[in-house]
Amino acid sequence: MSNQKKEGAQEAMQKFGRFLSGMVLPNIGAFIAWGLLTALFIPTGWCPNEYLAQVGAPMSKWLIPLLLGYSGGAAIYGHRGGVLGTIATAGVIAGSDIPMFLGAMIMGPLGGWVIKKFDKAIEDHIPTGFEMLVNNFSAGIIGGILAILAFTGIGPVVLAANAVLRAGVEAIVAMGLLPLASIIIEPAKVLFLNNAINHGVLSPLGIQQAEQYGKSMFFLLEANPGPGFGVLLAYWFFGKGMAKESTPGAMIIHVLGGIHEIYFPYILMKPVLVLAVIAGGMSGVFTLNLLGGGLIAPASPGSILAVLAMTPKGAFLANVADFLVATAVSCAVASIFIKGSHDDGSEESLEAARESMTEMKNRGKDMPSNDNEKKVSGAELKRIVYACDAGMGSSALGAAGLRKKLKKAGYTDISVTNCAIGNIPKDAQLVVSHEKLAERALEDSPQAEHIWVKDFTQNNVFDIISARLKGEGVETKAAPVQEDTVKEGILTKANVKVGLKSVSKEEAIKAAGELLFKGGYVEEPYIQGMLNREKDITTYIGKGIAIPHGENAVKECVKESGIVVLQYPDGVPFGDDKAYLIIGIAGRGNDHLAILANLATTMDEYSDEQLHELYTTKDPDVLYKVFTKVD
Template sequence: LVEPAKVLFLNNAINHGVFTPIGTAEALEAGKSILFMIESNPGPGLGLLLAYCVAGKGETRSSAGAAAVIQFVGGIHEIYFPYVLMNPIVILGPMIGNIVGIFTLSMLGGGLAAAASPGSIIAEMLMTPKGGYFANIAGITVAAVVSFLISAFLLKFFGKDASLAEAQAQVAASKAASKGQTIPAASTGASVAAKDVRKIVFACDAGMGSSAMGATMVRNKLKDAGITDIEVIHHPVSEIPGDCQIVVTHHELSGRAAERAPQARIIPIKNFMGAPEYDTLVKELLDARKGGSAPAPEAAPAAKEAPAASGDTLLEEKNIVLGCAPVTPEEAIRACGRLMVDSGYVDEAYIQGMLDREASFSVAIGSHVAIPHGTNDVKPLIKRTGVVVMTYPDGIDWNGDRVKLVVGIAAKGDEHLEILGRIVGIASTDEDTDKLVASAGAGELFKKLNGLA
């Protein structure tokens, strides 16, 4: 990402260092110059950000609207750089938009009397000479429309799920480098010494699925490494406790996590199953403890184990559906939701909450596994805790991920954690999941996931 960022900053330097002096000389003779609008035209950046509002996902989609206002009205063009870096191909939108905008300005005789700084619509209008408003507004509008159409198309068909926080860090690094400055390696949240870590929180939107599985994996890794003084728990991102030192969360939630837990170090990940950051974190914690720089702390209380199901079985054999034909992610989510409704686990409206959760960020968590579940807002629609399982031997294209095992979750409390822990044990890699889906029957899955085998 750093190289595209350097290109953006170099482009700005060229515009200010070359076009502005030439434009000033031209304006002294003709009263205006189109060169002032090559860099300051807010239309191309506006089009790109509006495209993210329509075709973006999760955090990028929700933040793009505010960024568009800042860019168009405030004239801070750098605010759209991270959106370019997340999907470098979309730079074609603003580039072509600017070209078409310049052509429009040239045809209509547009231009500014002096440099517009900052490059906002307000500054553009203030620097527009008398009689030039129609041409300049047309040039800005055409540039925005063309940029929007191209960017939206590219995002829809070629866009990738990326971290806005990481892209913003890359922009900061490139900006510092362009000024001859150095900055420390990118990090998120507070700086926390590894030897001081006593509580790690895994956070997701609802706190019932992906974060629980991630917490289970790291808890097991810490145990295998002989680290017993760290508590690993999971919570919704809106309920992160204030006494934790590390928060592990999906990269699209990293901003919310940092706001909720400013005292903590935030570790953004792409998926909760087998993220490479887990091994790095465990090694860091182990090395800190081997250093002997701190007295051995008392062991943290063991994470609460889910109680054994009494009475109702959380996963009923009738809710294990094998050999499903490939469908879209939405269809798979609806199928899981229908099983939950028919089994009396949730109200009908919970299904929409599951779809909303997927719209925020994908429930595909890696290792060819997806765990559809509702957002935190629809938890009141859960009647009782239940789990459903569906297998797709040929796989589902889940927004770029491959999914073969779909586990639908409705959880009022922590009763489902035992089943999720067993899924971690038998489907922790792509190969494990593929083998399980290809060979296990409903009876075998029923026994394995309910701890009966």
Template structure:
């Protein structure tokens, strides 16, 4: 773990920029995942080939209602149903509103949603989602720029009038621009992306996507890949075929499960001790981030993840199986619930086979380095420090020397250390999952130490507002957290779930309380 003061170096770099962009994309989709899941249920039940649809072998007790809900014609009356309007209007508008709100608050969300109607009306399919991701935040940004010259200069009583009309004009012109200009461009881009995916499927090369996806996941781009790329493309496929395997390229829990099982059997030290608990969290809870630190500690393990991910994709291609909506979080329960009718065999086998292949490849890697790992831990005395040392060796570049929190804190500025620590935030890419569990662990430690008056919460890095006294992040995400909250103390850990350094955080707070007494 490393601790840095507000005076630390300015974070930056291409990796941080890519992570920020990916987080922004996923930030527009993730808050609306519940809507995608609800649409998936409706699709699975009421489309013609669904469980209760008109072509289903299951005889519906009220076929007419099922046909109406799924859309269709009954007695000469055409019903739009729920499936089409939700995907055509509701989901893109939710994405556009969320993106606009991220840029310029509620008013930014409103103008973003209005402008997104231009894309929805001028195109169809994936264009709606990708276009909404662009025009929503862009319109909010335009509104922010337009209003900047007269901010704080409007006479009292006229603020609402000016704000409403400026927002209305911006929304009007951006809706027209998105209809006439953005929609055709996005249609062309979508045709290119769709043709690329179609070519990969036709040539049986789609499993090669795992070569990019699995390493990107470990670099904390998992949400950006899944919700920023595969969710829009997969949603369009569901509308056409009733299922999509794209939802499982990133979200398949099999590779991570195989890795953690291999570590449980053949790992050493703290990795072996924590892997069983991590397996439960990853496979059943769907929090894939929990296995990333193990790969960062031994990067060669990524080979097993790539092979397992490719196996899962190939299995779904062979069985022509897929999901009806995103599996979020990537739990086996979420995967099974969202599995399309008739796809359960293929989906289950894709999870099992991908886990088995990852296990089979990871096990020899762990066995080959077992003696070295044991010797390194025996010489180190701190398994996490030894893991970081191995990470540095495998990456071929150095990082800050891991030291305990007390020693690191002693090197920070006096102004930071004398300020009482009352607000601690665990921050991760999405603000859920692993950071929530880490916050729970630290809260319990404060409770056992009988220290009150300290608030421990979790949130997304993008939502850090600089009010936290101490921010705890995983090592790969610390640079982004520094940019968002430069005046906080920043603590980097390798594993939210089982870091021995939490005890030192508690001791630092206790020491501050004693010195103030």
């Protein structure tokens, strides 16, 4: 097989794994609830109770498969896809006598895909006023057809395939060959291919086995933190330089936090160490099989704490032994390679490994290229739209900056506006959006050319557009630039706070939200919306500035446009960066755009020394004048 074909297969597996994770991980709470009820009340549980044990059966039979079906359909086509995925999953459940997890993973996405294709086919043929009628009846009719198809066709096929797969796995277990699974699982973890194996095969089989026997080893084949912990221990004992010094923190994150990705760079730095994790994994599985261990439900994340929490009565010794043996063997094998290595474990080596890990993790993502087929000619370009989740913060700032640059360059006939994803105008010719929103932006405005950026303010969008305009000889007009007027009350001197003591990112965002709430700009739920927005895409925009604002779901909580400025001279950590100015935004209409335009100008034109003065000044008037000036 050629390298290109191998990479293509790897990318396909990564996409498949990520899609399965998107169905399973949001519903882990349901798995845990079912597992705890089972562990407590079944005849072999901690508190046997025949009456209460009845609660668990509907969860595995109906609740969890329906949740999986909804998540799979919603991943394809939002809420409408989720509803169709749930209806289709109900059909496959009704025709089975086992938990139909695999059936849900098929019918959920299929239901979302079918209704998406149907809607696209009829979108231009629905008479005005009949939209709701058509939408409701089409969902009901198509859902019913899919449910029948699942009941009569898909269900029996899945049952037969499940029986074959289960028989094969049980045969492997009976022959004592289950430890060999680590030869596939451990390298797959480092290559980010484990999700397809874990969520596609191991977890469904494990749940069936746990329902019958009260526990399953399958839940621990991938989740055991022992193999990775052993590699980190070996680096701590025998490593050098940055690789050695960084392992204590990595061990805590890995073992207690369950974030296995933390140890992947250490293996990529010395790929031969994959043999260590394979040996550790095989030893752990052998021990687990020998002592009769297992879990009652998936341990997510793969923390030793989560493993112990999902351990049923009578399996603690086996599961702890599984972890310890895997750690010891992995550490012993890794120590041999690390001691015999001439690599100095420098920071550069570790950083290179981390970059390699990130590249592998991102490989295969559905990230369109900026070199998309649609190209708007310079002579035709009249409407540029910046789009973000809520349409009031980062996109407004990016639009303000580009608008000012284009006007100063003499291109006064080009409109640059901003909006939320979902509200992109149909006449938009060029759309600029964050790369994480690429798929949504494409779906919302398929007619436009798209440019995706990692940062709305620090990018080359102006250079791309300017080069196109100049190359096609588009005429410039040397007209004076009309600045936006700063409306009174959007930013008040009372809402400029300087000299604040450093706090966490979440505390700083909350403080900005509370100031907006006290100022009467927003309702209280907006504060949580600001915190939620930060979890999705960071609002740090570079040069020591962050602009936290609410997500689209809380946009209705904005009573009137307002901005608050909080200065932290010692900075607030935003990932690897520090923000010295936290600018809380609540935008309603376009009233706040003039201040954002001033902010864009400040970031673009101020030197580092001038910015430092803003970050450290003890006079709030200095900041107030910068943001409210009118040129």
